[in-house]
Amino acid sequence: GDSVTQMEGPVTLSEEAFLTINCTYTATGYPSLFWYVQYPGEGLQLLLKATKADDKGSNKGFEATYRKETTSFHLEKGSVQVSDSAVYFCALTGGGYNKLIFGAGTRLAVHP
Amino acid sequence: ETGVTQSPTHLIKTRGQQVTLRCSSQSGHNTVSWYQQALGQGPQFIFQYYREEENGRGNFPPRFSGLQFPNYSSELNVNALELDDSALYLCASSPNQGNYGYTFGSGTRLTVV
Numbered sequence: 001g002d003s004v005t006q007m008e009g010p011v012t013l014s015e016e017a018f019l020t021i022n023c024t025y026t027a028t029g030y031p032s033l034f035w036y037v038q039y040p041g042e043g044l045q046l047l048l049k050a051t052k053a054d055d056k057g058s059n060k061g062f063e064a065t066y067r068k069e070t071t072s073f074h075l076e077k078g079s080v081q082v083s084d085s086a087v088y089f090c091a092l093t094g095g096g097y098n099k100l101i102f103g104a105g106t107r108l109a110v111h112p
Numbered sequence: 113e114t115g116v117t118q119s120p121t122h123l124i125k126t127r128g129q130q131v132t133l134r135c136s137s138q139s140g141h142n143t144v145s146w147y148q149q150a151l152g153q154g155p156q157f158i159f160q161y162y163r164e165e166e167n168g169r170g171n172f173p174p175r176f177s178g179l180q181f182p183n184y185s186s187e188l189n190v191n192a193l194e195l196d197d198s199a200l201y202l203c204a205s206s207p208n209q210g211n212y213g214y215t216f217g218s219g220t221r222l223t224v225v
Binding site for chain 2: 043
């Protein structure tokens, strides 16, 4: 079945460092791809999305490109801030009726 | 516009009891999905309702059931609670069966003791 694999965390960075969180997927058909962020004690917030191959999603300095040839959707940010500390989930819509299938999440900790 | 709101925010129940969680979808959204997020894991799909009909279900037993009302709000009911049901339960809504993504609520933290 459809699935999402993310790099294990935690990822620990200093403020202003470059961030990459790897995400690869397995899916039949042509899923849409998403990154969600979860701050401590809160629900999920949509960070960015891409609906077809080669699309680039971007928001708040974060970017990810839908790469069909490598089945990847890696999250990047050029300069992280302490306020970016959170858990990041890669997800796709698949398995019929557009249900979201999530990866296990990657915790990011940014230190001053 | 208001987003997705869930109630209660926290709940403690005893094993074997029944619980009802509630969700108000975002204005204009006719699709509601429920997810279970165990500690340290990604959310797992429970089921989805579209215009008051269940149109998708994940790998959860029948003691997990739901409803969607004419105003598109929704309930998740869990009978015969087990310790492993302790989790964050997330509700998500969409205007068109999730074709462009979902908006999530802040969740209900259920603890079963």
